[in-house]
Amino acid sequence: xxxxxxxxxxxxxxxxxxxxxxxxxxxxxxxxxxxxxxxxxxxxxxxxxxxxxxxxxxxxxxxxxxxxxxxxxxxxxxxxxxxxxxxxxxxxxxxxxxxxxxxxxxxxxxxxxxxxxxxxxxxxxxxxxxxxxxxxxxxxxxxxxxxxxxxxxxxxxxxxxxxxxxxxxxxxxxxxxxxxxxxxxxxxxxxxxxxxxxxxxxxxxxxxxxxxxxxxxxxxxxxxxxxxxxxxxxxxxxxxxxxxxxxxxxxxxxxxxxxxxxxxxxxxxxxxxxxxxxxxxxxxxxxxxxxxxxxxxxxxxxxxxxxxxxxxxxxxxxxxxxxxxxxxxxxxxxxxxxxxxxxxxxxxxxxxxxxxxxxxxxxxxxxxxxxxxxxxxxxxxxxxxxxxxxxxxxxxxxxxxxxxxxx
Amino acid sequence: xxxxxxxxxxxxxxxxxxxxxxxxxxxxxxxxxxxxxxxxxxxxxxxxxxxxxxxxxxxxxxxxxxxxxxxxxxxxxxxxxxxxxxxxxxxxxxxxxxxxxxxxxxxxxxxxxxxxxxxxxxxxxxxxxxxxxxxxxxx
Ligand SMILES: [Zn+2]
Numbered sequence: 216x217x218x219x220x221x222x223x224x225x226x227x228x229x230x231x232x233x234x235x236x237x238x239x240x241x242x243x244x245x246x247x248x249x250x251x252x253x254x255x256x257x258x259x260x261x262x263x264x265x266x267x268x269x270x271x272x273x274x275x276x277x278x279x280x281x282x283x284x285x286x287x288x289x290x291x292x293x294x295x296x297x298x299x300x301x302x303x304x305x306x307x308x309x310x311x312x313x314x315x316x317x318x319x320x321x322x323x324x325x326x327x328x329x330x331x332x333x334x335x336x337x338x339x340x341x342x343x344x345x346x347x348x349x350x351x352x353x354x355x356x357x358x359x360x361x362x363x364x365x366x367x368x369x370x371x372x373x374x375x376x377x378x379x380x381x382x383x384x385x386x387x388x389x390x391x392x393x394x395x396x397x398x399x400x401x402x403x404x405x406x407x408x409x410x411x412x413x414x415x416x417x418x419x420x421x422x423x424x425x426x427x428x429x430x431x432x433x434x435x436x437x438x439x440x441x442x443x444x445x446x447x448x449x450x451x452x453x454x455x456x457x458x459x460x461x462x463x464x465x466x467x468x469x470x471x472x473x474x475x476x477x478x479x480x481x482x483x484x485x486x487x488x489x490x491x492x493x494x495x496x497x498x499x500x501x502x503x504x505x506x507x508x509x510x511x512x513x514x515x516x517x518x519x520x521x522x523x524x525x526x527x528x529x530x531x532x533x534x535x536x537x538x539x540x541x542x543x544x545x546x547x548x549x550x551x552x553x554x555x556x557x558x559x560x561x562x563x564x565x566x567x568x569x570x571x572x573x574x575x576x577x578x579x580x581x582x583x584x585x586x587x588x589x590x591x592x593x594x595x596x597x598x599x600x601x602x603x604x605x606x607x608x609x610x611x612x613x614x615x616x617x618x619x620x621x622x
Numbered sequence: 623x624x625x626x627x628x629x630x631x632x633x634x635x636x637x638x639x640x641x642x643x644x645x646x647x648x649x650x651x652x653x654x655x656x657x658x659x660x661x662x663x664x665x666x667x668x669x670x671x672x673x674x675x676x677x678x679x680x681x682x683x684x685x686x687x688x689x690x691x692x693x694x695x696x697x698x699x700x701x702x703x704x705x706x707x708x709x710x711x712x713x714x715x716x717x718x719x720x721x722x723x724x725x726x727x728x729x730x731x732x733x734x735x736x737x738x739x740x741x742x743x744x745x746x747x748x749x750x751x752x753x754x755x756x757x758x759x760x761x
Contacts, residue, residue, distance in 0.1 A: 351634035353664040359629045360754050361709055361723050362701030368694055372711060376690035379737045432693035432706075432732045480664050480721060485690055485711075 220315035221500050225457035225464035226307075226618065228258025229577040232327065232446030235563050236406045239332040239444075243273030244285050246446030247327030251286065254448035254574075257583075259461040260321060265450075267292035267313065267322035269306035272567055273329070282325060292319055298474070299607020300514060300567035304614030307573065308470035310451045320453040324573065327446035330565035358480055364431075366516065367439050369479045369609050371431035374519035376485040378433065381534035385433055388518040389424035391540045392437050392560050395515065397547055399557030401594040406441055407561040417561065424518075438518040440559035440568065447570040449577055465580040468503065468600075469617035471496025479609040488520075490527035490604050493615040498529075501617040503600065505529030508617070510551060510579060510598035511539075512572040514606040515558040524604055525553075528615070552596045555579055569605035569614070576601045580620040626748040627700030633751065638665050640679040645753040650682040650743045652716055663718035684743040686712040686757060689719060693732045706730060712741055712757050725758040735759075 230253025232238070232246040241249075247270070255262050268290045274281035278295035294309050296302055306324045313319060329336075348355050363369055377383060396417030399405035407416040415427075419437065427436040457464035473489035473496070476482045498504050505528060513528070515521035518537075526536035530551075539545055545553040554560075556575040559568040578584040584595040599620040606613050633642035644651030652661040655669035656676040668675055691710035694701075701707065706729040712720045725744070727735045740761045745753040 350632040351637075356631040356634070356638060357664045358721055360631050361721055362628065362694060362697045362699075362704070362707065363709060363721075364694065364697045364701075368692065368696070368709070371692035372690045372709070375692055376737065379690070429693070429695045431695060434692075480719075481670075 218315070219500060220311050221468050221502070222454065222466050223315035224311045224451050224453055225466045226449050226573065226577040227452045227457050227460045227462055227464055228254045228260070228450040229574040230254035230257050230448050231404070231574060235404050235445040236443050237331055238329070239335075241329065241444065243327045243329045243333060244275070244282070245327070246329065246444065247273060247282055247325050247448070248285060250327060250446035250448035251323055251325050254323065254450050257462065258450040258452070260450060262286055263288055264321050265323045266290055266319035267294070267310065269294045269303075269310060269322060269324040270326065271295055271297050271302035273327040292322065298612040300516065300569040301605035301607030301612045301614045302567065303569040303573055304603055304605035304616055305472045307451065307467055307616045308472055308614060311467050311470050314451070314453045320456045322451045323448055324451060324570070325446070325448040326565070326567060326570035328565035328567060329444045331442050331444050333444070353480060354478060358478070366609070367434050368431040370517050370519060371434045372479070373482070373485040373610055374517070375433050377519065377523060380486050383534070383537060385425060386421050387537040387541070388438060388522055389421045391515065391518040391521050391537060392424050393419055393421055394540045394545050395554055395558040395561040398555055399561035401547055401591045402557050402562060403591060405557040405562040406443055407557065434517060434519070440516045440564035441561070443563045443565050445563045445565045445571070447574045449573045462581045462583070463621040465577050466619045466621065467616060468619045469497035469499070469501025470615070471500065472612070472614045474612045475610070477608060477611050482610065486523065488523060488527050488606060488610050488613055490524050490606065490613040490615060493613040494528045494602065494604065497602070497615040497617050503617055505602070507600055508602045509600045510555065510596055511553045512576045512601060512603040513554060514569060514572060514604060515554060515560050516564070516568065516606065518560070520606055520610065521554070521558070524606060528602055528604055547593055552598060555584065555594060555596060567607070569607070572603050572605055576603045576618050580618055582620075626746070627703070628748070628754070629699065630748045630752050631754070637667055641665055642752060644681065645745050645755055646751070648745055650684045650755060651679045652682045652714070652718060653677045654680045661716045661718045663714070663720050683715045685715040686741050686743070688724070688735075688737050688739045688741060688759075689713045690737055691724060691735055693729050708735060710757065720755075722755065722757045725756050727759055
């Protein structure tokens with residue numbers, strides 16, 4: 216048996232782009248570069264110390280080499296595994312394996328995405344419009360004829376099946392949105408921080424969610440993540456390097472990845488995701504289980520995504536995922552904080568959100584969540600063990616990591 | 623037919639032509655593996671159940687049930703004129719699943735549409751070459 220890579224690497228710094236939300240003056244690459252600058256400064260390293268680049272999007276042409284070129288560095292490891300918004304969490308798994316194999320000591324996992332503003336520039340000056348799908352592709356023949364319009368229009372089918380199968384109400388999912396707005400209220404960078412930052416900002420009620428515009432029944436507007444511009448990055452380092460840096464290492468105790476399908480045309484069970492598999496792999500590597508977790512960062516592209524993932528991670532029994540947000544546990548001040556930055560529903564979601572799960576988890580476990588410019592009092596939790604789960608595509612791919620604070 | 627304003631698929635002459643030829647004749651054709659005898663959908667050159675490349679086409683019953691559905695309030699192109707409309711994943715009697723737009727339902731009242739309801743396939747002529755399958759609730 217190969218050796219267990221648990222704790223061979225740590226997250227040693229995290230950062231976001233200088234501005235988050237609606238940033239029309241910055242391209243995706245610029246958002247990447249700012250996030251990497253800030254993450255490197257947080258870790259106390261120079262950008263030229265980075266030996267490996269993990270990046271999935273927002274870079275014209277080639278992904279990780281394109282980003283390295285922009286930064287002016289020549290890494291020895293490239294990874295652009297493209298599996299949707301879960302990619303960044305999977306990159307922790309990949310970096311852990313490579314560090315454990317002794318291939319490099321310092322990596323950056325980065326994301327920059329002009330998800331709101333970039334789309335408004337698309338086509339201008341390029342001589343071309345968006346890439347056309349091959350007409351013989353399965354989606355062209357068997358999906359495009361039926362009028363679906365983006366992720367909400369497909370995820371809604373999964374939510375409806377779940378509600379039918381387990382007798383769960385729309386109210387139970389709406390509560391997830393309500394709690395994320397409470398966390399956003401403690402994060403001055405959150406797009407939905409308050410009514411001053413956005414008309415839909417927090418606080419909100421279950422009735423607000425149910426009365427918001429229907430996008431794709433059973434999903435209402437406030438069940439759906441934001442579409443924004445942001446960058447985020449974390450620095451991953453070998454155990455030896457991590458111990459020499461300024462921040463307390465946030466140890467990668469376990470990591471795993473899995474998939475169930477790619478397009479929803481091939482989704483077998485709409486009431487599950489592969490997070491049950493990826494988390495089982497991560498827990499096993501860590502030698503820990505769901506009951507050992509003290510907080511969670513769960514990709515919330517939709518209230519449904521978060522709700523079903525809670526039970527896939529073993530945090531709630533089957534059919535009861537949304538109850539993780541019932542009561543006070545998941546709220547600010549609660550005993551099991553969830554999505555402490557405000558999540559993709561209330562903080563920022565550029566299209567592929569997974570990077571921000573890692574940025575926030577690193578801060579919570581390094582104890583920097585209330586540093587000047589980062590948070591407000593009440594945001595830093597006491598959690599020492601976190602489970603982080605990214606979901607990508609159409610509930611298709613999942614990456615899970617278990618992170619532990621330095622003792 | 624000249625006024626069909628939704629996306630019209632293009633048959634892949636090397637793989638999916640039998641499906642679209644069948645549709646033109648009002649038949650639902652499915653790819654079936656001659657090794658494990660299971661049907662699959664969307665059509666592939668490999669059986670996703672046993673990885674065999676031995677695929678034949680068989681005529682399906684055109685019967686199914688609603689596995690799940692959603693009511694679309696936002697759409698583009700020709701579909702924008704149809705909102706609200708109901709999309710659904712159909713469990714076909716032969717064992718594979720297919721996305722469609724439901725007919726015979728009241729999309730203004732999602733609660734009236736029932737998962738598990740029986741549906742039957744029908745085809746709408748979109749061009750000289752292509753007829754698009756839709757499923758109608760029959761109970
Ligand atoms: Zn087979």
